[in-house]
Amino acid sequence: MSLEKFLSQAVSSWMNEDGPSSEIVLSTRIRLARNHHQYAFPTVFTKEEAQQTAEAVGAAVRQAGYPLEELKMEDLQGLEKRVLVEKHLISPNLAEDSGSSSVWLSDDEDISLMVNEEDHLRIQCLFPGLQLKEALRKALEIDDAIEQHFDYAFDENFGYLTTCPTNVGTGLRASVMMHLPGLMMTHQMNRIIPAIGQFGLVARGIYGEGSEALGNIFQISNQTTLGKSEEDITEDLLHVVDQIIAQEKSAREALVKSSGIQLEDRVFRSYGTLRYSRVIESKEAAKCLSDVRLGIDLGFIENVSRSILNELMILTQPGFLQQYAGGFLRPVERDIRRASLIRERLEMDVSKDKGGSDI
Amino acid sequence: MCEQCQERPAAVHLKNVVNGKKTEVHLCEVCAQDKGEAFMNDDGAFSFNHLLAGLLNVSPVMKQSQPQKSRRQPVECSGCQMTFDQFLKIGKFGCPKCYESFREQLPPILKRLHSGNTVHQGKLPERQGGTIHMKRKVTELRSDLKALIEQEEFEQAAEIRDQIRSLEAEIRDEGGGADES
Numbered sequence: 001m002s003l004e005k006f007l008s009q010a011v012s013s014w015m016n017e018d019g020p021s022s023e024i025v026l027s028t029r030i031r032l033a034r035n036h037h038q039y040a041f042p043t044v045f046t047k048e049e050a051q052q053t054a055e056a057v058g059a060a061v062r063q064a065g066y067p068l069e070e071l072k073m074e075d076l077q078g079l080e081k082r083v084l085v086e087k088h089l090i091s092p093n094l095a096e097d098s099g100s101s102s103v104w105l106s107d108d109e110d111i112s113l114m115v116n117e118e119d120h121l122r123i124q125c126l127f128p129g130l131q132l133k134e135a136l137r138k139a140l141e142i143d144d145a146i147e148q149h150f151d152y153a154f155d156e157n158f159g160y161l162t163t164c165p166t167n168v169g170t171g172l173r174a175s176v177m178m179h180l181p182g183l184m185m186t187h188q189m190n191r192i193i194p195a196i197g198q199f200g201l202v203a204r205g206i207y208g209e210g211s212e213a214l215g216n217i218f219q220i221s222n223q224t225t226l227g228k229s230e231e232d233i234t235e236d237l238l239h240v241v242d243q244i245i246a247q248e249k250s251a252r253e254a255l256v257k258s259s260g261i262q263l264e265d266r267v268f269r270s271y272g273t274l275r276y277s278r279v280i281e282s283k284e285a286a287k288c289l290s291d292v293r294l295g296i297d298l299g300f301i302e303n304v305s306r307s308i309l310n311e312l313m314i315l316t317q318p319g320f321l322q323q324y325a326g327g328f329l330r331p332v333e334r335d336i337r338r339a340s341l342i343r344e345r346l347e348m349d350v351s352k353d354k355g356g357s358d359i
Numbered sequence: 360m361c362e363q364c365q366e367r368p369a370a371v372h373l374k375n376v377v378n379g380k381k382t383e384v385h386l387c388e389v390c391a392q393d394k395g396e397a398f399m400n401d402d403g404a405f406s407f408n409h410l411l412a413g414l415l416n417v418s419p420v421m422k423q424s425q426p427q428k429s430r431r432q433p434v435e436c437s438g439c440q441m442t443f444d445q446f447l448k449i450g451k452f453g454c455p456k457c458y459e460s461f462r463e464q465l466p467p468i469l470k471r472l473h474s475g476n477t478v479h480q481g482k483l484p485e486r487q488g489g490t491i492h493m494k495r496k497v498t499e500l501r502s503d504l505k506a507l508i509e510q511e512e513f514e515q516a517a518e519i520r521d522q523i524r525s526l527e528a529e530i531r532d533e534g535g536g537a538d539e540s
Contacts (some may be wrong), residue, residue, distance in 0.1 A: 148486055152487060155455075168458075168479075226477070
């Protein structure tokens with residue numbers, strides 16, 4: 001399969017649009033955790049209850065009238081599940097489970113409903129750029145539509161009842177994926193991360209809890225789900241994200257001003273590495289992609305599309321590499337395949353621009 | 360250094376911020392496992408839920424706040440038979456009824472996890488919300504009433520008072536038990 005064709009199938013179409021503040025914010029995600037009042041939580045439910053829950057969710061989704069397609073975990077191959085995880089459409093937890101777990105996906109892959117993950121139902125909406133209010137509106141609309149046909153577990157004091165007490169109340173997790181090379185280069189993230197905590201928010205590396213921020217990508221999300229309205233939670237997150245955007249912009253400006261040529265050199269060295277290397281590990285690829293993306297944002301590089309970072313961060317994951325290769329790859333083979341996929345992808349942009357190839 | 364044994368290097372670091380106050384717990388793997396607070400996943404990473412369970416267990420706040428009766432007889436969920444101790448161990452509930460069964464024990468845990476909050480202020484289910492929507496409206500109107508009385512707007516205050524009374528009657532009819540305050 002040609003890379004162009006593979007890309008059109010592999011990358012969610014919502015990712016192809018540039019959202020607001022897309023020079024710093026890659027994407028926005030809203031997740032609502034919900035459960036049926038009648039059945040035990042997935043922690044202890046029986047096979048029969050799992051089946052009943054899945055059927056109840058399925059019936060509610062169909063009656064709600066959303067054109068979503070169901071993928072049952074038991075029908076998917078390991079590699080297919082891994083690709084869904086790498087696209088952030090399902091969680092690693094859901095992929096591990098085969099029982100009566102499934103995911104309902106929209107055609108654009110901007111809506112994903114996970115069934116029988118940690119909770120009976122997790123409504124997830126993904127938007128490009130910074131669109132917290134829009135994503136929340138959409139998630140709440142889906143929530144209302146499903147609730148017409150599904151009896152939620154709800155308590156007047158505790159709110160929406162969830163398996164884990166960290167999600168109770170609104171069941172809302174609002175996350176914003178940010179590219180913050182300026183703040184990393186100026187060593188300011190160590191100061192910002194603890195400060196964020198004081199607002200009931202948390203900053204993590206792209207691959208979840210405690211992981212390092214590969215490619216300078218951080219996920220900022222709310223920790224507090226109880227005692228604040230959904231609007232207040234997203235408003236507080238938005239307020240902090242706006243501050244971080246402003247600080248990232250200042251850091252970038254300061255870097256250009258104080259060491260512009262060194263920064264440009266770093267960007268082009270990374271660009272060179274991506275364009276010509278034959279073997280590249282994921283960590284180096286992430287670092288170089290971050291540099292190139294910064295180079296595009298600062299106007300140093302003009303012939304590469306901005307969506308490259310989102311796209312290649314996903315495409316160079318093990319699941320995708322193997323799917324593109326059409327089978328299992330050993331780690332060293334992945335590094336070779338990763339380098340060639342990146343070269344091909346960059347070549348697509350350059351060819352469009354110059355009508356030729358130099359690789 | 361592990362805060363528990365003071366011998367081995369700490370490998371589990373838990374940070375928590377409540378009302379702007381940061382607390383940290385540092386334990387070695389041995390002490391963490393001894394306390395049933397964490398175990399290694401297949402990939403070598405500590406399970407978040409076990410870390411959470413550990414946080415609930417090691418917290419002095421928790422130990423002080425558990426009512427005396429829970430030490431004399433274990434509290435058990437009427438729905439799934441999960442005990443409160445089991446919940447503390449795994450950090451997850453078994454079913455929606457757990458919240459009702461452990462209602463007395465939950466506020467200190469929720470306070471710790473949610474910046475001091477224990478009561479839901481967000482959205483209500485549209486169809487199931489029933490009397491809760493009306494109760495919230497009554498709370499809003501009561502605060503309006505207080506403001507109007509302070510401003511000596513007695514005519515408007517009387518209108519609001521009548522609205523409150525009729526809503527409370529409606530709540531009683533629905534069997535929701537209006538708040539007496």
